[in-house]
Amino acid sequence: MSATRHKKRTGRRILATAAGLATAGALVAALPAGAAEEGSGPGGWTYGKKAASGRTVDVQLLSFNDLHGNLEPPAGSSGRVTHTHEDGTTEQIDAGGVEYLATHLREARKGQRLSITAAAGDMVGASPLISGLFHDEPTIDALNRLKLDVTSVGNHEFDEGAIELARMQNGGCHPTDGCHVDGKPFGGADFPFLAANVTHEKTGKPLLDPYFVWQKQGVKIGFIGVTLEGTANIVSAEGIKGLKFGDEVETINRYAKELERKGVKSIVALIHEGGAPASGSYNYDCDSPGPGDGISGPIVDIAKNIDPQVDALVTGHTHQAYACTIPDPAGKPRTVTSAASFGRLYTDTTLTYDRATKDIVRTAVASANHVVTRDVPKAADMTRLIEDWNALAAPIANRPVGHISADIDGRGSSAYEKPLGNLIADAQLEGLAPADKGGAQIAFMNPGGIRSDLVYAGSTAGEGDGVVTYGEAYTVQPFTNMMNVMDLTGAQVVTALQQQVSGRNEASPKILQVSAGLTYTLDLTQSGAARVDAASVKLNGEPIDPAKTYRVAMNEFLGGGGDGFPVFTEGKNKLVGASDLEIFLAYLGAHSSADAPIAPPAVGRITVVE
Numbered sequence: 254m255s256a257t258r259h260k261k262r263t264g265r266r267i268l269a270t271a272a273g274l275a276t277a278g279a280l281v282a283a284l285p286a287g288a289a290e291e292g293s294g295p296g297g298w299t300y301g302k303k304a305a306s307g308r309t310v311d312v313q314l315l316s317f318n319d320l321h322g323n324l325e326p327p328a329g330s331s332g333r334v335t336h337t338h339e340d341g342t343t344e345q346i347d348a349g350g351v352e353y354l355a356t357h358l359r360e361a362r363k364g365q366r367l368s369i370t371a372a373a374g375d376m377v378g379a380s381p382l383i384s385g386l387f388h389d390e391p392t393i394d395a396l397n398r399l400k401l402d403v404t405s406v407g408n409h410e411f412d413e414g415a416i417e418l419a420r421m422q423n424g425g426c427h428p429t430d431g432c433h434v435d436g437k438p439f440g441g442a443d444f445p446f447l448a449a450n451v452t453h454e455k456t457g458k459p460l461l462d463p464y465f466v467w468q469k470q471g472v473k474i475g476f477i478g479v480t481l482e483g484t485a486n487i488v489s490a491e492g493i494k495g496l497k498f499g500d501e502v503e504t505i506n507r508y509a510k511e512l513e514r515k516g517v518k519s520i521v522a523l524i525h526e527g528g529a530p531a532s533g534s535y536n537y538d539c540d541s542p543g544p545g546d547g548i549s550g551p552i553v554d555i556a557k558n559i560d561p562q563v564d565a566l567v568t569g570h571t572h573q574a575y576a577c578t579i580p581d582p583a584g585k586p587r588t589v590t591s592a593a594s595f596g597r598l599y600t601d602t603t604l605t606y607d608r609a610t611k612d613i614v615r616t617a618v619a620s621a622n623h624v625v626t627r628d629v630p631k632a633a634d635m636t637r638l639i640e641d642w643n644a645l646a647a648p649i650a651n652r653p654v655g656h657i658s659a660d661i662d663g664r665g666s667s668a669y670e671k672p673l674g675n676l677i678a679d680a681q682l683e684g685l686a687p688a689d690k691g692g693a694q695i696a697f698m699n700p701g702g703i704r705s706d707l708v709y710a711g712s713t714a715g716e717g718d719g720v721v722t723y724g725e726a727y728t729v730q731p732f733t734n735m736m737n738v739m740d741l742t743g744a745q746v747v748t749a750l751q752q753q754v755s756g757r758n759e760a761s762p763k764i765l766q767v768s769a770g771l772t773y774t775l776d777l778t779q780s781g782a783a784r785v786d787a788a789s790v791k792l793n794g795e796p797i798d799p800a801k802t803y804r805v806a807m808n809e810f811l812g813g814g815g816d817g818f819p820v821f822t823e824g825k826n827k828l829v830g831a832s833d834l835e836i837f838l839a840y841l842g843a844h845s846s847a848d849a850p851i852a853p854p855a856v857g858r859i860t861v862v863e
Contacts, residue, residue: 307608308607308608308609309605309606309607309608309614309617310366310367310470310472310605310606310608311367311603311604311605311606312367312368312369312472312474312603312604312605312606313361313362313365313367313368313369313601313602313603313604314368314369314370314371314521314565314567314600314601314602314603314604315358315361315362315368315369315370315371315599315600315601315602316370316371316372316373316567316590316592316599316600316602317354317372317373317592317596317598317599317600318372318373318374318375318407318525318567318568318569318570318591318592318594319373319374319375319407319569319570319572319593319594319595320372320375320376320377320392320396320594320595320596321375321376321377321378321379321380321409321594321595321704322376322377322378322379322380322381322383322384322385322389322391322392323349323350323351323380323381323384323595323596324350324351324381324383324384324391324392324395324635324638324639324642325350325351325381325383325639326347326349326350326353326627327349327350327595327596327597327705328705328706328708328725328728329660329662329665329705329706329707329708330662330664330665330666330706331595331664331665331705331706332347332348332349332350332595332597333345333346333347333348333597333665334346334348334535334574334593334597334598334624335533335534335535336534336535336536336624337532337534337536337537343534346624346626347626347627348597348598348624348625348626348627349595349596349597349625349627350596350625350627350631351395351399351596351632351635351638351639352631352632352635352636352639353625353626353627353629353631353632354399354596354599354625355395355398355399355632355634355635356629356630356631356632357599357623357625357626357629358370358399358400358599359632360629361599361601361623366470367469367470367472367606369402369403369467369474370399370400370401370402371401371402371403371404371476371521371523371567372396372401372403372404372405372523372567372569373404373405373407373523373524373525373567373568373569373570373591374404374405374406374407374408374409374410374478374480374523374525374569374570375407375408375409375410375525375569375570375594376392376393376396376401376404376407376410377389377392377393377409377410377412377421378407378408378409378410378411378412378413379409379412379704379731379732380392380731381705381724381727381728381731382646382649382650382723382724382727382728382731383639383642383643383646383650383724384642385727385731386646386649386650386727387433387642387645387646388413388417388427388430389421390433390439391638391639391642393421393439393441393442394638395635395638396442396444397440397442397443397444398634398635398638401443401444402444402465402467403444403445403447403465403467403476403478403523404444404445404446404447404478404523405446405447405448405478405479405480405523405524405525406418406446406447406448406451406461406478406480406525407480407481407484407525407569407570408480408481408484408487408488408525408570409488410446410480411484411488411492411493412488412489412492412732413492414489414491414492414493415460415492415493415496416428416492417492418446418460418461420439420441421441421442421446422441422442422445422446422461423441424438424439424440424441425438425439425441426438426439427439433645434645445461445462445465446461446462446478447461447462447463447464447465447476447477447478447479447523448460448461448462448463448478448479448480449463449464449477449478449479449504449505449508450479450480450482450498450499450500450501450504451480451484451496451497451498451499452496452497452499453495453496453497454495454496454497455495460496463477463478463504463508464476464477464478464508464511464512465478466512466517471608472519472606472608473516473517473518473519473611474517474519474520474521474604474606474613475512475517475519475520475521476520476521476522476523477504477505477508477509477512477520477521477522477523477563478522478523478524479501479504479505479522479523479524479525479526480498480525480526481498481501481524481525481526481551481570482498482499482500482501482526483498483757484498485498486757486814486815486816486817487701487810487815487816488810488815489734489809489810489813489815490813501524501526501555502555502558502559505522505524505559505560505563506559506560506562509522509559509560509562509563510560510562512562513562516611517611518562518610518611518612519564519604519606519611519612519613520562520563520564521563521564521565521566521567521604522559522563522565522566522567523567524552524555524566524567524568524569525568525569525570526551526552526555526568526569526570526571527550527551527552527568527569527570527571527572527573527591528548528549528550528551528552528553528568528571528573528575528589528591529548529549529550529571529573529761530547530548530573530574530575530577531547531548531549532547533573533667534574535574535593535598535622535624536622537574537575539575539576539577540577540578544577544578544579544580544586545577545578545579545580545589547575547577548575548577548579548589550571550760550761551760551761552566552568552571552579552589552591553579556579556580556581556587556589557579557580557581557582558582559581559582560581560582561581561582561583561585561587563581563587564587564588564604564612564613564615564618565587565588565589565590565602565604565613565618565620566587566588566589566590567590567591567600568589568590568591569591569594571591572593572594572595573591573593574591574592574593574598574622575589575590575591575622576588576589576590576600576602576620576621576622577589577590585615586615587615588602588618588620590602590620590622592622593622596625597624597625598622598623598624598625599622599623599625600620600621600622600623601620601621601623602618602619602620603617603618603619603620604618605617605618646724649723649724650722650723650724650727651722651723651724652722652723653720653721653722653723654721654722654723654726654838654841654842655720655721655726655838655841655842655844655845655850655851656719656720656721656845656846656847656849656850656851657707657709657719657721657845657850657851657852657853658709658719658850658851658852658853659709659852659853660706660707660708660709660853661673661676661706661707661851661853661854662706662853663677663703663704663705663706663707663729664703664704664705664706664729665705665706666706668856669762669764669775669859669861670764670766670856670857670858670859670861671700671703671766671856672853672854672855672856673703673706673707673729674698674700674703674766675766675767675768675769675854675855675856675858676707676840676851676854677698677703677729677730677766677833677837678696678697678698678766678767678768678769679696679768679769679840679854680836680837680839680840680841681693681696681698681736681768681806681807681808681833681836682694682695682696682768682769682806683840684736684830684831684836684839684840685736685738685806685830685836690738690828690830691736691738691804691806691828691830692738692804693738693804693805693806694770694792694803694804694805695746695767695768695770695771695792695803695804695805695806696767696768696805696806696807697749697765697766697767697768697805697806697807697811698765698766698767698807698808699763699765699766699807699808699810699811699815699816700763700764700765700766701763701816702730702732702734702808702810702833703729703730703766704728704729704730704731705725705728705729706729707721707725707726707729708725719847719850720847721841721845723838726834726837726838726841727834729837730833730834730837731834732808732810732833732834733832733833733834734808734809734810734832734833735808735809735829735830735831735832735833736806736807736808736809736829736830736831736832736833736836737806737807737808737809737811737812737824737827737828737829737830738804738805738806738827738828738830739804739805739807739812739821739824739825739826739827739828740802740803740804740805740824740825740826741802741803741805741820741821741823741824742799742800742801742802742803743790743797743798743799743800743801743803744799744800745820745823745824746790746797746803746805747785747787747790747797747799748820749765749818749820749821750765750773750785750790751781751782751784751785752782752817752818752819752820753765753785753818754775754781754782754784754785755781755782755784756817756819757817758816758817759780759781763816763817763818764859765818767858767859768806769858770792770793771790771791771792771858772789772790772791772857772858772859772860773785773789773790773791773858773859773860774786774789774859774860774861774862775859775860775861775862776862777861777862777863778862778863787799789860805824806830807821808833809829812824812827
């Protein structure tokens with residue numbers, strides 16, 4: 254890759270290939286302040302020629318986040334965005350698909366002398382089958398063709414562990430599955446993954462490079478990449494052994510100072526942490542009535558504390574759309590953006606660079622989100638890429654595994670209780686209820702593990718309405734988490750329900766999906782743990798007995814305390830069962846046919862008081 258795009262990268266940087274091996278960390282340092290001629294910079298990246306005269310020049314920053322391997326257009330509500338018109342009416346717009354994203358980005362770059370494309374993490378992981386089946390090699394291939402310049406890591410880059418993340422960067426065949434295409438080893442990413450706040454516990458050295466300096470025509474812009482500090486709480490522990498996830502603000506401020514010492518005064522932070530705008534419309538003005546007034550969540554405090562040296566923040570993780578200005582510690586408005594998820598939007602930000610100060614003119618920064626509409630020509634190279642990988646996946650992906658009578662909303666549902674969440678929890682309860690399978694009486698499903706909807710019309714050409722294919726089921730449950738069944742007391746069950754809305758989940762509740770028979774009241778007029786009154790928790794109509802022991806099923810991620818549920822780590826007599834995907838497939842097969850499809854499960858297990 255080249256930052257100028259007209260000269261190929263001269264060599265691939267070598268990153269850690271096993272846990273405990275540190276990378277060069279800060280290999281990508283800025284060129285000397287006076288550097289102007291074209292040449293090779295540190296780490297093998299190349300730079301452009303000196304720009305034409307003129308004190309200021311506009312630099313286009315195109316960005317997106319949380320692609321999650323969605324190469325094909327996302328199905329159902331996961332593939333739509335909401336537009337609010339001036340009269341207050343709203344419109345749903347079909348969006349996403351890498352064939353369309355490529356066309357939109359390439360059109361946006363036309364006429365732009367200086368253009369950078371950056372991302373804020375979760376490019377891979379929790380991916381649909383076309384990418385996930387091949388350990389996300391297809392997505393890296395697509396991102397290379399999209400000419401992505403740089404990305405931060407997100408929590409899902411660690412789904413298969415740090416060693417696999419190193420393979421995503423450096424290339425090479427998968428250690429167990431080998432090369433997916435005969436005679437064609439995986440080449441790896443042509444762009445750096447940045448992980449400034451991910452360090453080895455023993456050495457303190459960064460796992461990956463902390464920053465990257467883009468330079469062209471005399472313009473230098475540094476990018477610092479971080480994932481959320483809480484990553485260790487939301488990924489499987491085995492893959493991140495020996496790693497530490499540091500504070501986002503402290504890390505960014507430290508490397509901002511390092512970049513400035515090296516002559517890089519224009520800085521963008523790529524942060525895999527986000528916020529929640531007051532409206533779900535992608536074009537909502539979150540600066541009304543004042544800067545940042547329409548957004549809440551972790552990114553607000555982060556933005557308010559990051560050093561004013563940093564000129565713009567590209568964020569992610571929450572899958573929300575916003576282009577706000579949040580005041581920095583000096584009270585000066587600073588652009589903070591997020592482009593929803595799944596490639597449905599991209600953000601176009603204009604950074605005005607002052608050649609005299611080598612800094613961004615903050616008052617001239619302009620940013621907006623744009624819909625990746627599907628009314629443009631498909632990018633032919635992306636179509637070929639999808640066709641090639643689909644051909645390899647087809648024997649598995651197109652196999653029918655069940656039937657549904659209507660859409661069953663999951664990821665796309667904004668409700669606390671999701672019909673697809675109920676279906677998954679019921680499948681887990683049934684699959685693990687037999688005595689020899691664990692004797693489960695209750696099942697809990699984490700909402701973040703539901704990655705899509707089940708769509709009646711489907712997404713595979715010619716499959717027939719109502720047919721659920723293996724590929725669609727995989728897209729809903731792509732992690733292949735092993736199921737656990739454990740002993741919990743009734744008091745611990747109640748504590749789990751209270752931890753949904755207290756502790757680290759108080760500001761952003763993580764509402765578990767519960768199996769049939771378990772009911773309770775979620776009173777949002779209260780605060781913290783008081784939002785779930787123990788007296789309201791019942792199993793099959795009977796109050797939960799705090800002293801009684803119950804057998805409770807959940808995936809291994811939850812069983813390890815993931816998503817802010819430490820009480821689950823106290824479970825006793827743990828039995829490890831089949832994977833969540835296996836159990837989901839078995840349930841679909843056992844409970845549906847073309848003549849008797851599954852209907853969307855009724856909701857009502859959780860009574861919400863607002």
